Structure formats: structure tokens, C-alpha cells
Amino acid sequence: MKILVVLKMAPDVVEELDIAPSGTALDPRGQRMVVSESDEHALEEALILKERHGGKVTVLALDAPDVDEVLFAALAKGADRAIKIKGAAKGLATSVAADTLAQVIGSELGLTPADLILCGVQAVDDLDGLIAPLIACQLGLPFLGIVTGLWVDAPGSRAFAIKEYPGGVRGEFEVAIPAVFGIQAAERPPRYIPVAKVRAAMKSHAIECIPAPLPVNAVTPLIQVLAMRKATLAPRAEILEGSPDGVSARVCEILAGRDLI
């Protein structure tokens, strides 16, 4: 079975985020980029499927700061091939990224036909669309999102997937493959890979670099960011300050005042 995993880098939101002087984008200086959380789950799900059904996992990413480390980590975890697309348009547009990725998937030798294309369900910066349905639409493939479990029929003609609904309800779907899935969470937490193994992969494996194809949909941008600002400059919460014992005493007073203790 052939599985493609799309990995997208996004700013680490646990770090402080600053606005660029333009006022319309994040300041890339000092910003830590990490692989989007649900993409990590997409990779894990692909590796689980490979263990279960056999096959080959290829990871695919657009060039971005620190992406090499992420691709080598994927190889160290068990991916068979890593491809980096260089020179693609930068910025916030997920639609442009999806266009580029779909073109590469459709044209790069050895990538199609793939049985499964796994993407993360949503990234923190997916302002103008989600990558999985956009890729599916462009490649004319079926799509299912918010997936937390996936298995494939023996003949390989269809997949079964679990999708999450509100309130802990899940839905089971049958999907004709090849298909694109937006993975929310893998069946198991993403495996941990020690740095030493990533370093070893850097020596034993190579990342294939390919140039980004010219965009087929080279149109003027469909949305324009007019301004960006920090959302929590003036938080609503009353901030309690002091030592752990000091703030604990204050919390007790608040709870007592509300008859909660």
C-alpha cells in the first residue's frame, strides 16, 4: 500500500508571537516553526497502517524553516521517502500550498497512484481553507475529515474510517480509495523519536528536493489580510500575583466568596 503524508510547518503557538512591522503578518524573526500538530498524527496513522498492511510511506512538505529536521524525524520514525518542495509561494495562503502540493502529487513520478493521502485536519494558520479538502478537490479524490481511525480492506479498494462528531459520538464511514483524509488524531499518540536516531537518519537517508511547479491557478489573491493584532493584549481575567502560597490563599478567598468551598 502506498501512503502519502503531507506535513505542514506552522508557528509554535506556545511561544510568544509578534506582529511584523507591516502589521499584516507574523514577524518571522525569532519565531519557532513546528510541524502542525494534527500532521504529526497523520504521520503516526500512516506508520500504524504501514505496520498493519505493509507498504511505503512518503512524506511531503513545502520548504520552511526547520522542515529538514521534521522530514528526517519522519524518516527516523519509519517513513520510506521524504520530499521537500522548494521555491513555492510563501505566506498565509493554505489554498496556494494545497495547489502546489496537489500538482506535485499529481505529477511527480512514483507518488501516484497512492492509496491514501493523509493530511492533518487543520492547522492554526489555515486562514483561507483546509489543506485536505483542497487537495482532494484538486485531485478529484474522495475526502473525509476529523478522522481518528483508519483501516483498509484486504483487496485495497476501500478504507474504513472513524470520524469524530460532537459530544464524543463517532461515525464510521466507508471510503473508496485512493482518497484524502484529514487526520485529527492517530489511534495512538505520535511515537517519540530520540534525537540520536534523527541524527542517524540524517546520515543514512536523504531528503529529495524538487522545485515547486508553477501555480496552475496563478490568480490574484482571493483574500487580503488588512491587519493583525495580538488577541490577548488586555486579558479579561484579573491576574493574581504572588508566591504559590500567596495566590492559593487568594483563590481560597474567591472560592469562599462564591460559596464554592
Added chain:
Amino acid sequence: MTGNIWVLAEQWRGRISEITYEGLALGRELADQSGARLEAVLVGHNVRALADTLGRADSVLCLDHPLLAEPVASVYVDVLAPLLAERKLAAFLIPLTNVSLGIGSWLAGQLRVPAVNFCKDARFVDGRLQARCVLYGGKIEAEVAVCGEPAILGIWPGARPPEKGRSAQPPAIEQVTVFPDQTPSVRFRRYVEPARGDTDLRQQEILVGVGRGIRNKENMALAENLAGVLGGVVCGSRSVVDQGWLPLSRRVGKSGLTVKPKLYFALGISGAPEHVQGMRKSGCVIAVNTDPQAPIFDVAHYGIVGDVIELLPALTRAIRARKPPADDA
């Protein structure tokens, strides 16, 4: 006058989702502002009766077919895309929920029209549609203008109070004949209900919510201790449940439960919109986070900027000391 405003009237398992009314409230404002009509688009099977609750719209387009019984993005897109291409529309508001996620992106991709996700507000400025969006896990807000029509706006829960989108007046209904693909490549098979037996979080008055900031499974005991002295129950964010530190039945948020306790502790929870969605109506929220910019501080009533691992033993001790011994479970 621009084109009409559409709102996808999300229905799931025979009920209209609350976010539909929030979307209708926002849609009503947009329609009034531009002098256009507001139309609700109801897709499903045997859903005609649900349309009567959508009177905030001028009319309801009802797309009813057995193959539309379950909200499958590709099947919905199949019937919505031709309709969208045929009618003059300024904007289509689609809830960004676990039920409808993916429909908007696919429509925008297929029709090559602008899409804006994570919208919590929208308005026309000089005749041009602008949206306010929440990005980067709730840390950044962006003001975005769309260039072209129709624009697909992915709406976050909480954009407007749902009461503003309700009306007792039944709307005009237009039945739209649709021909979905008879052999869809994505087929719904069955629902898997959540396991029963665990505590029902929705019945709890005190919840101790734990996020990734708790760092590891062993530290969960610190939260359990706090819940113990308070007579509450531990719940968590998606990250904690995905790590296997809490069962699925304890997840709060978009794909988990919506809770409304008197007291909600948010310990090492960033406050991503998907989590906040499930706890924002709590009576009193106390958040502990090392990051002073964590979006949870915008939802919380009280905040402590600090290490939860350091604070929890002190807090549990202080509460235990104040409680009469008999209450100390």
C-alpha cells in the same frame, strides 16, 4: 445591492445546531447592511419540519434527499456547488464544526472563490466584505477583506448570541430539487455512541480541567488531588485525552462535551477556540498558565501566570486547610 447572504443551517441527527442560530444572527446583520436577502440553506432528509425554526432568514432553501441524510462533505458539496454557481450570492456562512468542517474549503476550492476560516465577526466596509478571524490557537486576530463573490465564511461558535438568530415566525420555504451522486465514494455506515459508565461531566458543579501544561501522566495526580478536596471531577483538553492521560468521556470542547459548571479550573490549557467552545459558559473560570499571552486568560475570570506543577500542591493544601475535616474527601 450585493448578492444574497446564505447561512448553512447545520442539522445533525434531527436537530438544528445552536451555531446555526448564531450564523443566522450574523447573516441577518450582513443582509440588513447590504439590503440583500438572508437565506438559510437546509440540507438533509426529512428535514422540512426543522425549517420552521429558521424564521430569522427571509427564506429557507430546503435540499431534501435520502442520500443527504448524513452530512458528508463531498456529497453536500455535490449539491451545493451548482446551486452556488447559479444564484447571485455575496457570502455563504458555514459553521466550522465537527459536523460541517470541510464543506466550505471544498466549495471554495471547486468554485475558485474566496474562503475565510475562523470568523468571529463580519461586516461590509465600503461595499466590501470584511471578516475578523481568530488565528494561531486564539492568540492572534486578523482583519481580512475578501476579493470576489461569493465568499465562503467559516464561522466560529460564539460569533453572535444564538437568541438573536431565533424567531417564532416561520419563514418562506423553497424546495430545491437535487440529484446527488447515486454511488458516493464516501458512505456513512453507523454511529458509535460514547461509552457510558463514567461520570457525566455536564452534571458536575466543579471541574478541574487539565491541559498539556501538566506535562506527564504522573502529574495528573496533582489535579486529582485538587478535584478531591473540592468535590469536583478532572477533565481535560484534547491533547491530554489524545495522550491517553484521561478517557474520551472527560474531553471538553468542540468534539468533546460542552460543560457549564459553577467553577472551572483551566490548568496548563492554552485556550484554543476548540476547547473554549466547550467551557466558555462556566460560572467562574480560574486559569493557570506560564504564558501571560495564553488565550485562556481572555476567557478566565481569574488568572495566575505560573507553573501549574508548583502551584497545585500549595493550592490543594490551602483549600484542604479551609474545609471542615468532614468534607475532606
